[in-house]
Amino acid sequence: ETGVTQSPTHLIKTRGQQVTLRCSSQSGHNTVSWYQQALGQGPQFIFQYYREEENGRGNFPPRFSGLQFPNYSSELNVNALELDDSALYLCASSYKTGGVTEAFFGQGTRLTVV
Amino acid sequence: RKEVEQDPGPFNVPEGATVAFNCTYSNSASQSFFWYRQDCRKEPKLLMSVYSSGNEDGRFTAQLNRASQYISLLIRDSKLSDSATYLCVVNVERRLAFGKGNQVVVIP
Numbered sequence: 001e002t003g004v005t006q007s008p009t010h011l012i013k014t015r016g017q018q019v020t021l022r023c024s025s026q027s028g029h030n031t032v033s034w035y036q037q038a039l040g041q042g043p044q045f046i047f048q049y050y051r052e053e054e055n056g057r058g059n060f061p062p063r064f065s066g067l068q069f070p071n072y073s074s075e076l077n078v079n080a081l082e083l084d085d086s087a088l089y090l091c092a093s094s095y096k097t098g099g100v101t102e103a104f105f106g107q108g109t110r111l112t113v114v
Numbered sequence: 115r116k117e118v119e120q121d122p123g124p125f126n127v128p129e130g131a132t133v134a135f136n137c138t139y140s141n142s143a144s145q146s147f148f149w150y151r152q153d154c155r156k157e158p159k160l161l162m163s164v165y166s167s168g169n170e171d172g173r174f175t176a177q178l179n180r181a182s183q184y185i186s187l188l189i190r191d192s193k194l195s196d197s198a199t200y201l202c203v204v205n206v207e208r209r210l211a212f213g214k215g216n217q218v219v220v221i222p
Binding site: 033035040041042043044045048055056058088090092102103104105106107108110 | 148159208
């Protein structure tokens with residue numbers, strides 16, 4: 001197991017609603033990234049947080065926002081849900097150093113928007 | 115052009131056979147390269163990092179060609195348990211860029 005946990009595992013929401021997804025990072029990891037994976041596609045980078053600050057963002061609209069807490073856990077918030085937001089949302093934690101380290105994924109939250 | 119391109123397949127492989135596939139990446143500044151394995155409806159899991167000198171882990175061999183900007187994965191003596199999607203992953207600045215994945219189905 002990676003030590004990265006996400007909640008909830010499954011969620012059904014109605015178009016226009018708001019959702020909050022949660023992630024607990026692996027112990028000792030200070031960086032968390034969120035990815036969206038639509039069916040049949042590879043994961044797409046949403047954003048990354050390092051020491052509670054956003055540290056990079058992918059091509060997602062502002063209604064996708066996030067937080068990282070002092071204990072390095074994290075939240076992904078999505079406002080005004082659209083049908084196309086239905087996907088597997090993955091959280092990945094890593095330890096940022098001068099180089100690049102491996103990322104470890106949680107089991108994901110499967111969001112269905114109806 | 116996509117950052118990481120893979121032929122999704124599926125690759126139908128007889129048990130015991132060898133299968134190879136590769137991916138290409140567009141950003142020549144990419145620093146790190148990985149293969150991740152993803153089982154159906156599960157999270158990606160790191161299979162192996164890829165180094166310029168090539169590296170091997172049991173039945174799996176990965177190669178990186180920086181000049182041509184492609185990465186390959188070879189699986190020898192395929193097992194039924196190797197059936198999965200193999201994601202080519204490239205580190206671009208602060209994030210990971212994923213290909214669509216190569217779907218491998220090992221057939222008895």
